Amino acid sequence: MVQAANKIVTLEEFLKLPETQPSLEYIDGQIIEKPMPQGKHSTIQGELCPRINSVVKVQKMGWAFPELRCTFGGLSIVPDVAVFSWARLSIDENGDIANTFTIAPDWIIEILSPEQSHTKVTKKILHALNHGTQMGWLIDPDERFIAAYPAGRQPLPFENSDAVLPVPDFCVGLELTVGEIFGWLKVS
Numbered sequence: 001m002v003q004a005a006n007k008i009v010t011l012e013e014f015l016k017l018p019e020t021q022p023s024l025e026y027i028d029g030q031i032i033e034k035p036m037p038q039g040k041h042s043t044i045q046g047e048l049c050p051r052i053n054s055v056v057k058v059q060k061m062g063w064a065f066p067e068l069r070c071t072f073g074g075l076s077i078v079p080d081v082a083v084f085s086w087a088r089l090s091i092d093e094n095g096d097i098a099n100t101f102t103i104a105p106d107w108i109i110e111i112l113s114p115e116q117s118h119t120k121v122t123k124k125i126l127h128a129l130n131h132g133t134q135m136g137w138l139i140d141p142d143e144r145f146i147a148a149y150p151a152g153r154q155p156l157p158f159e160n161s162d163a164v165l166p167v168p169d170f171c172v173g174l175e176l177t178v179g180e181i182f183g184w185l186k187v188s
Helices: 010-014 040-054 117-131 178-183
Strands: 002-005 024-027 029-034 062-067 070-072 073-078 083-084 107-111 136-138 143-152 156-158
Touching: 002 143, 010 073, 024 117, 029 156, 040 062, 040 083, 040 107, 073 117, 107 117, 117 136, 117 143
Parallel strands: 107 136
Antiparallel strands: 002 029, 024 029, 024 073, 062 083, 070 073, 083 107, 136 143, 143 156
């Protein structure tokens, strides 16, 4: 992550800035630029949202969003994938998905990019868990490793391709394995 500015700004000032590509995040009074996704990151993110939504959105249990700004607990972050249970979706006055989400996702998924710090990404997951998130995942494509962070429990490590990953309780019927996720990276 590249720090975009050394000047400390307020969350309100940050939220008035125009959206950028790559996204900016507001963490501890600092504006931090997210790294541009590379091939492995983009592939996993691109496959993961429709795979989750094929079960949870179809059955109106939840909805997975790529790169959705979530502002809560004094931070404004853009998780690689933010999943909200159906009951907690932000809805506008027309009954459409709102543009602004001011609550923690029920499930936060971060995909590590080569230049990202494990520590900084883990801090975002822990912040979300401290604000009501049920489950966090940290996916490391280069190490073929996934850490699951169930709320209120120890992190769980997953490397075996047959391992079924834990998902939040509202995702009934969703089953993902380590092998499936990293299998998306294979060209042949």
